[in-house]
Amino acid sequence: MKKILLGNEAIVQGALEAGVDFVSGYPGCPSAEIGDEFLKIAKENGVYAEWSTNEKVALEAAIGASFSGLKSLVNMKSFGINVCSDSLLPLAYTGTKAPMVIVVADDPSCWSSAQSEQDSRGYAYLSHIPVLEPSDPQECRDFTKLGFEISEKFNIPVILMTTTRVSHQKMPVEFNKTNSKPQKIGEFIKNPHQFSTMPPRVLEMKKELLEKLEKIKAYAQISKINKISKNPGSEKFGIAASGVAYLHTLEALKELDLDIPILKINLFYPLADKTIASFIKKLKKVLVVEELEGYLEKEIKIIAKDNGLNLQIFGKDLLPKTGELNTEEVILALSEILKLKIENSKFNLPASRQELKIPRRTARLCEGCPYWHIFPVIKRIAPEGAIFGGDIGCNMIAGLAPHSMHDYLFSMGASLGISHGVKKSVSPDGPKVISLMGDGTFFHAGIPALINAVYNKSNPLVVILDNRITAMTGHQQNPGMGKTGMDENTEELKIEEIAKACGVKHIKVLDPVNTKEFEDTIKEFLDKDEVSLIICKRICKLLEKRQNSPSQIISPD
C-alpha cells in the first residue's frame, strides 16, 4: 500500500515490517516522533517501548534486549550519540545477537538545536559501526528494513542517520501492511565470550570487527546498496551524493537540463571503495555533494590516489561546510565546474530578507508558562554580578530577550557542571552562581553534576524548573512523573529525595507563584556555604490544559 508518511513515521513502519520487538530512546528534535509513535502503537503491535532516562541507558537497554534475542531499535537526536558513545564502541566489538538499528537524527542549520551543528557520521569512524543514509521517507522505510537485514546477517548494530530534512520530509511511501504479533519473550543464553569485552578478548574482538567490516563492504558491492544512475560516458564528469543533498542534486540537474551520472552513496560506512573506484575511473572531474563535513570527499580523494587515478575532485571548496544544502548551492557548484552561465534567482531577487529587515520571531514562553514566575524573580533577587548557568529545554528561553540571563549554555546538565567549576575558580566572596535546569534534564545528566558539586565542596544555587514533564521536545514522560512512556503507573521519583541522598543540605520545594516564598528562599540559599537547591514545582500550562480536556488536540506545530 501507499500513503503519505513523514520520514520518522516511515522509520516506524520499516521497523514494524522488520518485526521489531524492543524500542528504546530519548526524545529530541528531529527524532522524537519515532519514539512517540512507537509508544502509541507498541501494545497492539507486540512491541515493548520506553523512553529511557538518557541515550546511554536507552542504548544499553537495547543491548540487553539484543543479547536476549529481541530485535531492537534505538532512537535519538544527534547529541544523543555523544551521550551513548561510551557503550556504542564496545557494542561494535561484541556485536549484536538479535539485530539492532540505531536511529540518529542530525540537525544541519540547527533548526531545533543549540549546542553544536554536529555531523554524527563521524561516529562511524570512531565506532566502526555501519551507517545508512536515507534521502527521503521511502528510503527511511526501506533502509530501516535493510538496516535490520545487515545487522542480522553480520551481527553488528547498524546506524540509520537522518537529518531534519529527511526525518521531517513527507511523500507517498510504498509499504506492506503488518499484522499484529504477540510480544516476543526473549531468552538470555550466557555467552561471555561474545558479550564481555574483558582483555585480552577485547583485542581479538577488534580484529573480528575489522574483518566483519570487510565482509560488509563486499556485500554492499555485490548487493549494490549504493546506486549508480548510469555509467559515465563521454561527459567525463560525475557526481557522488548522499542524504537529502542527493535530492537537491537531482533537482539542480533537472533545472539545468543536464544528464550527468550520479553515484548515490547509501552506505556511508563502510564505504564500498571498489564501487567508487569503478565509478570515478572514467571521469576527469567529480563533484561530491554532502552536507556539513567533507567526509565522503576525503574518502574519495584517498580512493582516487590509491587507484592511481588522476582526476579533479570538488566538494567543500564549492559547497558550504555549515548549514544545510539546497538546490541553489548545488546549481552554483555545478555551474562553476562546468563554466555555465546561469541566471540565479538568488542574486537578482527584487526583495531579499536583508532588505526587508524583519525582526526574528524567536521561541518564547507560552502564555501561562510557570517559568514566567521564575526567570524575572531570580533576575531581580540575584545580586549584581551574579552568574547564570543555562541548561537545555524550554528553560533555554531564559537566555533570550526579555530575560537575557544566560552566561553559558552547553549540553544537558552542563549548567551545573560548569557552575561548579566557576565557583571553585573564583574568589569565595566573588559572584554568586545560579544554575537553571529542567526536571527532565536533572534525571538525564544533572545528578552526577550535583554529586560532583556536593562532593567537591562548591556552593552554586541550583534551581530546578520542575514543570512535571519533558516539555520542549513535545511532552514526553520522565521519571519524576509516576508514568512510563507507555503511560503505565510507576514509581514517582522525587527530585528532593534524590538531592538529599546526594548530600544536598539546603533543599526547598515550592510553587513559584508564591513569589515571596521564592524570593526569600533565593536570598537565604545564596548565602549558604554548601550547594543549595530550589525545586520550582508547577505544571507546564500546555500539559495542564491537555489533562483537563484530554480530547482536545494541541496542535503539534
Next chain:
Amino acid sequence: MQDKTFNIIISGVGGQGVITMLSLIDEAVFIDGYDVKSSELHGLSQRGGSVLAHVRLGKKVYSPLVQDGRADLIIGLELLEGLRVLNFANKDTAVLVNKYIFPVLGGLPQKEIVKKLNESFTKKMHIIEASDICKAKLQNEVVGAIYLLGYAVGKNLIPIKKESILKAIENIVPEKYRELNIKAFNLAYGDN
C-alpha cells in the same frame, strides 16, 4: 497538472495550523495521483516562533525544498510571516496573506506591513481577513488557515481540485473538527 513542479510556501506562527494545511495539501495531491514532497519543522522549539513549510507537487518531485524566488504560491497565515517569506516570490507568484497579526518584540505596525506587502514586486497580492471572517461567521479563528486554502482553490491559485481537498479533510482531520473545517473551506470557496 503541468510538467513543471508547482511550489508552495506556507508560513505562520507556531500553533496556527501550518502543518495541518501542509498535510491537507499533501493528501489532496496524493488523492489526485501526483507526486508530492513537503518539508516541515516540528517541535515545541517552534512554539511562538516562525514556522515555515515547503510543498512541491508535480509529475515527479525530487527536492523537498523550494528555491528562493521560485514559489508559485505563498500562503502566509500571519502578516509579518507573510512578509518574511517574500524571498521565495517572483513577480508572478500569487501571495495570499491572512490579515492577522501576532505581535513580536520590535515588530512593525500592521499598517506598515500591509503597505510593504502591497508595494512588493509581486503582481498577485491577496490580503484577506481570513481569521476575522472565520471568527465572525464560524466563531473560530483558528480555521483561518482552511479558509485561505478554500480561497486558493476557488481562485485557481493552486492546481488541486476542490473534491480532493474535501476528501483530504475527511481523511486527516479528526471527526469532531471536520465539519468546521469543511465550513471554513466552503465559506472562502463560495465567496469567489
